[in-house]
Each structure stands twice: as C-alpha cells, then as structure tokens.
Amino acid sequence: MSSIITSISLDEETARISKQIPNFSGFVRDCLRRYWAEVTEPDCMTPDDQKVGGLCRMRKERVCLECWPDGYPRKEDWKIFMHASKPPERELVGIRGYDHPRESSPFMIEARKDPQAWIQSRARFVNVAFDLTGVKIKGNAKPAQKPKKLTAFQRILLGFR
Numbered sequence: 587m588s589s590i591i592t593s594i595s596l597d598e599e600t601a602r603i604s605k606q607i608p609n610f611s612g613f614v615r616d617c618l619r620r621y622w623a624e625v626t627e628p629d630c631m632t633p634d635d636q637k638v639g640g641l642c643r644m645r646k647e648r649v650c651l652e653c654w655p656d657g658y659p660r661k662e663d664w665k666i667f668m669h670a671s672k673p674p675e676r677e678l679v680g681i682r683g684y685d686h687p688r689e690s691s692p693f694m695i696e697a698r699k700d701p702q703a704w705i706q707s708r709a710r711f712v713n714v715a716f717d718l719t720g721v722k723i724k725g726n727a728k729p730a731q732k733p734k735k736l737t738a739f740q741r742i743l744l745g746f747r
C-alpha cells in the first residue's frame with residue numbers, strides 16, 4: 587500500500603495530545619475509516635464461506651467495520667467465539683497441549699447462546715467508544731487563532747488601559 591503524505595494544522599492542545607499517540611498516522615487513518623463507516627454503508631471484503639460464525643477474521647491492516655463496528659475483540663475472546671461457533675466437543679481440557687476453552691466456563695456458556703452477539707459485546711467492552719457526535723468536520727481546516735495578547739508597551743502605544 588502506498589503512503590500519501592499530507593499535513594494537518596493542530597493547535598497547541600491537539601499537538602500535545604497527538605504526541606501521546608505512538609502511531610499518529612494510524613490513528614488518523616482509523617478515525618477516517620470510522621467516520622466513513624458512519625456516513626456510508628460499510629462493506630465486508632470477506633466471502634461468506636470464509637467467515638467464522640458470520641464474522642470475518644481479525645486482520646492487522648484494516649478493521650472491517652461491518653463485522654466489527656466497535657473494533658476487534660481480545661484474542662482470548664476470539665478463541666472462545668471460534669469454539670462457541672462450532673458444535674460442542676468432548677471436554678478435553680486438561681490433556682497436555684490442549685488449550686481449548688472449557689465448555690463449562692461462564693464465558694463459554696454465554697458465548698454458546700449467541701456467539702456473534704457475545705463476541706461483538708466483548709469487542710464493545712474492550713474498545714473505547716469513539717463517538718463522532720459533535721466532531722467538527724466542516725469549515726476551515728485550520729484551528730481558530732486566539733487573538734495575541736498585547737505587551738504592556740503595545741497597550742500603552744494603542745492607548746489601552
């Protein structure tokens with residue numbers, strides 16, 4: 587994937603915040619995708635026969651917002667989901683090298699009821715909600731300039747008290 591370098595205008599506050607985000611470009615890309623998903627119909631690129639329990643697998647490069655509107659779940663939850671989407675197997679936990687989730691674990695029991703609803707609620711639980719309501723996206727791209735404070739000397743020159 588080619589990179590397109592662009593520049594944005596930040597103010598002091600948002601510049602300070604941006605320094606707290608290790609991959610600022612990745613953050614901006616994700617915000618743009620989420621914005622786009624809000625204003626358009628999201629499309630899943632994974633064919634139905636390659637999905638697990640009706641959802642596409644987690645990929646590094648791009649979050650599918652059709653399947654994962656709240657972002658990806660934790661890997662351990664995905665593992666439970668994969669097993670909950672299949673018919674129950676014999677209880678094999680305890681056998682060396684076998685680390686499938688226990689059928690009797692509370693998460694597994696919950697996941698079995700409705701695997702897709704369960705995994706999406708887990709994803710919602712671990713991801714910070716990113717509410718776009720109130721985000722200003724129209725108008726001038728540059729942050730509003732605060733009027734500069736005049737020095738005492740300038741104030742005297744201009745006749746201010």
Ligand SMILES: [Zn+2]
Nearest residue numbers: 630642650653
């Ligand atoms: Zn998908």
